[in-house]
């Protein structure tokens with residue numbers, strides 16, 4: 001059983017919280033939604049619409065009826081109890097046909113009539129902004145942005161300092177909002193921390209929680225669809241699929257008096273959205289796709305996906321402010337290889353996000369694609385051999401280096417000339433071990449190694465998400481993969497010199 005009791009608002013410093021006591025199977029907790037205190041006037045406190053929508057996926061999965069001391073908008077209560085909940089339960093045995101017990105309230109929430117959307121800076125949000133920020137129909141035109149921990153903020157960046165990255169992205173969101181002169185409202189909540197469900201199966205629900213919490217502000221809200229259009233609508237079964245597969249039904253039923261939730265871009269595939277964005281100056285300046293960094297790393301799954309699509313659309317150079325286009329062009333075949341490997345493995349992402357990109361690029365580069373695809377198996381074997389050979393070469397090099405007093409002496413000279421005494425190494429591999437073993441001969445003190453590990457280590461570790469580094473003379477990147485991304489990431493965090501280990505060692509080797 002889930003029990004909801006009366007809400008309250010608290011204000012502390014410049015922030016206001018809507019406190020919503022909740023009891024789940026006897027366990028008491030408080031859900032809060034927090035905004036800047038000047039926006040507290042938009043909180044809805046006389047009904048439990050927002051919280052009920054937010055916790056519905058949990059209640060249906062755990063088979064908990066919901067009892068609310070606060071009323072629920074009559075129209076919404078009817079839709080949930082009689083249409084949405086039974087419909088979802090009918091086609092999925094893991095979702096229960098629960099009941100919501102509350103009194104209906106029939107006066108609608110008085111709203112300011114605002115029209116909002118999220119501002120995650122991803123392709124979907126930017127398309128919604130492109131579609132509606134200058135819409136000729138006034139009641140459809142955007143008046144506000146809402147920023148909350150979803151989309152690009154939803155659980156990513158764990159590896160690189162969540163707060164640090166989120167703050168950098170928030171600054172970009174504010175810059176975009178300022179540029180087109182619309183207010184940005186920031187809202188946070190502990191809902192997703194307390195209700196532990198996979199983000200993709202309930203993102204639409206907790207997003208609706210944020211919007212309905214601010215029900216005195218919005219009369220219309222565009223929730224940006226993901227990379228597929230309405231053709232993917234499906235509720236059979238639905239519990240373990242992306243919520244977008246049934247969002248058309250969800251949005252149709254989650255209605256509450258004066259507030260309507262709509263899909264932004266539900267009529268478009270990702271490729272069509274990128275087509276719209278290809279000529280959009282805001283996208284060219286603000287598009288952010290990265291799963292790991294506050295800048296676009298160019299090598300994670302989502303960065304690769306956008307770069308390939310921009311290539312297919314012949315507009316790479318329009319996006320040189322947000323992506324390293326030169327790197328892409330220099331390594332284009334590797335990106336094609338990635339695309340072909342998705343196609344070969346029949347990965348879901350290709351179907352929904354990249355099939356048009358794949359077809360276009362293949363038609364334009366038939367020989368390259370044929371070469372990659374024909375030799376796929378052989379290429380993989382060759383790649384493995386090459387990787388093994390690289391490991392062998394590295395081991396040989398390290399062995400020779402450790403045996404050669406001249407190499408050690410030259411490296412020690414390098415550290416002395418630079419005045420480096422205390423250094424931090426980034427990454428754990430053979431190079432790290434080599435430097436750690438030789439540190440007394442090199443006359444340096446390795447104070448920390450940046451690595452995620454649960455092993456007990458002699459040299460203290462810093463997790464890779466570290467933002468505030470201890471004082472040091474220099475950081476040496478020992479990691480071999482995505483070195484340039486690590487370099488850029490460290491530049492955001494440190495003012496001391498950053499070096500690549502192989503450059504230091506190879507330079508000395510040549511002398």
Ligand SMILES: [Zn+2]
Nearest residue numbers: 290297300303
């Ligand atoms: Zn990335």
